[in-house]
Amino acid sequence: MPAKKNNYRFEEILDKHQLKKTDARLRVLSMLASKNFATSQPDLEEVMVDVDRGTLYRILNAFEEKGIIHKVFDLNGTANYALCNSDCEENHHHDEHLHFNCVQCNNVYCLNDLDLPDLNLPEGFKSLNFSLSVTGICPKCGKKSK
Amino acid sequence: MPAKKNNYRFEEILDKHQLKKTDARLRVLSMLASKNFATSQPDLEEVMVDVDRGTLYRILNAFEEKGIIHKVFDLNGTANYALCNSDCEENHHHDEHLHFNCVQCNNVYCLNDLDLPDLNLPEGFKSLNFSLSVTGICPKCGKKSK
DNA sequence: TTTAATATGCAACAATGTAGCATTTACTTT
DNA sequence: AAAGTAAATGCTACATTGTTGCATATTAAA
Ligand SMILES: [Mn+2]
Ligand SMILES: [Mn+2]
Ligand SMILES: [Zn+2]
Ligand SMILES: [Zn+2]
Numbered sequence: 001m002p003a004k005k006n007n008y009r010f011e012e013i014l015d016k017h018q019l020k021k022t023d024a025r026l027r028v029l030s031m032l033a034s035k036n037f038a039t040s041q042p043d044l045e046e047v048m049v050d051v052d053r054g055t056l057y058r059i060l061n062a063f064e065e066k067g068i069i070h071k072v073f074d075l076n077g078t079a080n081y082a083l084c085n086s087d088c089e090e091n092h093h094h095d096e097h098l099h100f101n102c103v104q105c106n107n108v109y110c111l112n113d114l115d116l117p118d119l120n121l122p123e124g125f126k127s128l129n130f131s132l133s134v135t136g137i138c139p140k141c142g143k144k145s146k
Numbered sequence: 147m148p149a150k151k152n153n154y155r156f157e158e159i160l161d162k163h164q165l166k167k168t169d170a171r172l173r174v175l176s177m178l179a180s181k182n183f184a185t186s187q188p189d190l191e192e193v194m195v196d197v198d199r200g201t202l203y204r205i206l207n208a209f210e211e212k213g214i215i216h217k218v219f220d221l222n223g224t225a226n227y228a229l230c231n232s233d234c235e236e237n238h239h240h241d242e243h244l245h246f247n248c249v250q251c252n253n254v255y256c257l258n259d260l261d262l263p264d265l266n267l268p269e270g271f272k273s274l275n276f277s278l279s280v281t282g283i284c285p286k287c288g289k290k291s292k
Numbered sequence: 293t294t295t296a297a298t299a300t301g302c303a304a305c306a307a308t309g310t311a312g313c314a315t316t317t318a319c320t321t322t
Numbered sequence: 323a324a325a326g327t328a329a330a331t332g333c334t335a336c337a338t339t340g341t342t343g344c345a346t347a348t349t350a351a352a
Binding site for chain 4: 168
Binding site: 077098100103109111114117118121122124125127129130131133134135136138139142 | 264
């Protein structure tokens with residue numbers, strides 16, 4: 001199953017970063033874009049069975065370096081991937097948003113539009129970046145259990 | 147090299163949780179207590195070469211379940227372990243403190259005594275727990291690079 | 293259509309983590 | 323102190339995750 005057409009947006013992204021437009025890459029992009037939560041590495045691998053595992057890792061690593069996607073580890077230490085917002089650059093991410101990890105479905109949601117409070121660290125610690133992850137019950141699972 | 151004597155404190159911990167006082171367990175406890183930052187699984191494994199890897203994992207998992215230690219994943223997704231504060235219980239941790247992950251030495255510091263700001267999540271998300279991890283330069287590495 | 297740079301597939305490997313089962317050890321009971 | 327029992331360990335085998343070298347195939351430019 002080749003990547004569906006009508007993916008100008010994803011082709012542009014690849015173009016911009018001087019990555020060749022291959023089927024596997026377009027499929028990764030459209031898969032990540034299709035959900036409002038991050039996609040785990042095992043899920044990606046399951047869907048992309050026809051692509052070599054090593055190649056999939058190379059795609060993910062390349063995308064991450066270019067600032068196209070970011071990786072977040074869930075509760076279990078499993079890697080999850082999500083598209084970055086527009087302001088991420090090569091080797092300089094700006095993904096300082098909250099990650100919500102549902103303990104039931106295990107999904108990781110990127111809550112981009114949330115105001116985050118300032119932190120004051122102890123003397124000597126210099127903050128470069130931070131990641132805030134909250135575990136709990138997501139809206140979908142909250143409804144289900146009623 | 148057997149665990150050094152004079153470890154009443156660690157023996158008490160094992161007693162309290164009905165875990166037998168074995169050399170390997172006492173060594174894990176004293177190793178974690180000896181540093182002001184978490185210990186990575188690879189580091190533990192390196193020091194405890196004479197103990198079977200499977201056994202080491204069982205020790206760590208048992209300690210975690212009992213609320214003696216907690217696990218935190220660093221930037222690279224590597225597991226790091228640190229002693230819990232006294233108020234953690236079996237299967238009910240209270241480790242809501244900030245983790246500072248130095249990008250240079252890679253150490254993970256548990257900043258227990260830090261006041262953390264409240265979060266207000268979007269509609270529908272119910273928070274059970276959270277973990278805040280900041281990456282940056284730790285005091286030790288900050289001094290070195292001057 | 294030829295070419296050159298890149299991406300992929302394949303195979304081999306390292307690291308991390310789990311589980312079954314035989315043996316040993318720590319602690320309790322006599 | 324000796325015997326008995328539950329728990330812990332060592333060993334082996336295995337699954338999953340991730341990386342790398344190299345030959346082949348593909349993309350995009352000339
Ligand atoms: Mn995110
Ligand atoms: Mn901690
Ligand atoms: Zn959920
Ligand atoms: Zn440091």
